Amino acid sequence: xxxxxxxxxxxxxxxxxxxxxxxxxxxxxxxxxxxxxxxxxxxxxxxxxxxxxxxxxxxxxxxxxxxxxxxxxxxxxxxxxxxxxxxxxxxxxxxxxxxxxxxxxxxxxxxxxxxxxxxxxxxxxxxxxxxxxxxxxxxxxxxxxxxxxxxxxxxxxxxxxxxxxxxxxxxxxxxxxxxxxxxxxxxxxxx
Amino acid sequence: xxxxxxxxxxxxxxxxxxxxxxxxxxxxxxxxxxxxxxxxxxxxxxxxxxxxxxxxxxxxxxxxxxxxxxxxxxxxxxxxxxxx
Numbered sequence: 001x002x003x004x005x006x007x008x009x010x011x012x013x014x015x016x017x018x019x020x021x022x023x024x025x026x027x028x029x030x031x032x033x034x035x036x037x038x039x040x041x042x043x044x045x046x047x048x049x050x051x052x053x054x055x056x057x058x059x060x061x062x063x064x065x066x067x068x069x070x071x072x073x074x075x076x077x078x079x080x081x082x083x084x085x086x087x088x089x090x091x092x093x094x095x096x097x098x099x100x101x102x103x104x105x106x107x108x109x110x111x112x113x114x115x116x117x118x119x120x121x122x123x124x125x126x127x128x129x130x131x132x133x134x135x136x137x138x139x140x141x142x143x144x145x146x147x148x149x150x151x152x153x154x155x156x157x158x159x160x161x162x163x164x165x166x167x168x169x170x171x172x173x174x175x176x177x178x179x180x181x182x183x184x185x186x187x188x189x190x191x
Numbered sequence: 192x193x194x195x196x197x198x199x200x201x202x203x204x205x206x207x208x209x210x211x212x213x214x215x216x217x218x219x220x221x222x223x224x225x226x227x228x229x230x231x232x233x234x235x236x237x238x239x240x241x242x243x244x245x246x247x248x249x250x251x252x253x254x255x256x257x258x259x260x261x262x263x264x265x266x267x268x269x270x271x272x273x274x275x
Contacts, residue, residue: 055221125207
């Protein structure tokens with residue numbers, strides 16, 4: 001979202017303008033949901049967290065700074081809610097359910113071949129991401145998928161930017177290793 | 192490598208991930224709840240402003256009239272003092 005537009009939307013949202021909320025909701029909802037669903041690996045949990053995050057925004061919008069960055073704000077709240085949920089349920093990462101097997105859904109507009117090839121790659125990337133530890137996964141999602149800068153992601157995760165860059169580097173290496181191993185398996189099967 | 196380089200293989204793999212969204216029912220439910228919160232807040236603020244308005248409606252003119260009368264009385268008093 002253009003920064004100028006975002007600043008205007010923040011001012012209007014603080015004044016309680018529902019149209020400003022609608023614009024922000026449309027712009028950030030899918031990104032936030034994608035982050036939460038890949039973090040939690042459960043659609044029902046992600047939907048609950050998504051709703052709670054947006055409710056937090058509208059109940060606290062009057063206290064937002066005029067120059068607030070909505071993306072990092074929403075991801076921070078969503079992430080904190082997810083970790084609270086984990087603590088309240090004492091969720092063990094290794095025991096959370098796998099991604100919904102119906103994902104990824106067939107892509108509309110793509111040819112059957114393109115859809116199948118893309119779905120196969122997506123499935124492998126989703127599976128590789130899901131195998132990573134949560135701390136690595138969240139960094140890759142924030143920076144690699146959602147396009148936050150490392151500094152913004154550091155703010156979301158509550159760690160110094162230097163620490164985040166080092167962790168991000170390790171997370172990238174782990175994902176690359178997972179994908180290499182997966183490609184090797186695919187080649188072995190094909191050969 | 193500590194910076195994100197879009198041309199690398201990891202970035203390429205991640206770019207294959209699609210954008211997901213909540214179910215249409217849940218999207219609408221969340222939207223409705225949030226709009227309701229904003230609307231309720233707006234109405235509460237308007238009600239507060241409305242309650243304050245009658246109080247201001249009589250106080251401000253009374254204050255202006257009172258100060259005006261004091262000023263006028265003082266001016267008349269001083270003018271009479273000149274001619275005495």
